[in-house]
Amino acid sequence: MPDTSPTSPAPEPFRVPEGNLDDLASTLAKTMAEVRQHGVILDRLGSEPEPTPDPTDHQQEDGASAAEAADTKQADGPASVFIVALGGKAYAAELTALSNWVHHLFLPVYGREISTNRPWCAQWHEHPEAVARLHALWLAWQQFTDTEAGLSGPSTWHRDHLDQALVHLRAPDGPFAACTTSATRPNHRLLAAPAPEQSQVAA
Template identity: 65%
Template sequence: MSEPIAGLPEPEPIRVPDEDLDDLASTLARTIAEVRQHGVLLDRLGADADPLGYEEPESTEAEPESPASVFILAMGGAEYAAELAALANWVTHVLLPTYGREISSTRPWCSHWHEHQEAVARLHGLWLAWQQLTDAEAGLTGPSTWHRDHLDHTLLQLRAPDGPFAACTTSPARGREPGQERRVGGDRHDAGGHSASEDCISQVPSSLSVRPFAPQGEGLPHP
């Protein structure tokens, strides 16, 4: 508290009449009581979420079920067939004409790739990435990313000398699951009906609703 300035009289203390003090105390007590009542009321409202007893009716509209997975190996039946047909169209009309190269023992290919589960899985993943990374929202570097991170790796795995097509030019039934080959007459056939003496380079069957792809010369077409 500051010291009084010399030469100035000290201020007199403020005195409130006793009757005013009684009124002030009474008013303060009423205010405190009202605040407490309001607090009790708020507590009751918080405990009872719906004081009027109104319940919202349950929605009768069924929420659409989202697919468990977009990956083709998680599908079955008609859904798998439709997805495989769409994939075959992309492989036949986009992938092979642009990126198909000559076939050799060190770089095999099988146009019956749809009968090789590993090939279906890898090509489907490649197609999904293509759809995402060639979209305008992927930006200008999307296609380059698709080539580097997806296309190159997938083709290296599929067309490796020891990959899923390694035996297709000699015996398509070799290296498959037991029970996936059968004998017709004296010749051995796989589940797709290909003879062991036949080259496995043929067209995708019409059951997949894909137009036949016309190769240029032997093997896959040049870009």
């Protein structure tokens, strides 16, 4: 049966007013940053080893079920996401993700010039304090740049986290005190930490 419906005119091309182009570019840049962050999170999740079941769970002497045993373990508290509490492959995966953030966002935006008052070390990942401070800063960045943090989230991150971290991280007596103080003279040296006191054992 032939089509007797009237032909509709071709739709007119959609044009964006020039004044809105900046808003679109800003929205696109934000969306791309979120997509990259989601990729980092997915990479971290994919690199974490799957939990292995405890073979003793089904051999509880008091006859407690596996669910009850899981509740008991949960009461002990969840595992920390802080990098200093991780080890082995979990630490390596987290350090890789942190390095991506440090090299592609933190340093290009907040690196500032190296000087005697603001030392830096290209081998920052070998300084435990620097790793801890940068990781804490990155965790806060993930929280306060999320859309759920609201419009004031980034400002709160700068005020409460970034500013304080920079004061200690790049201080003349901070973790990089013996490292690079001039961009033309790269240097890396770990300062010795105080030795833990030996507990006296009663005779």
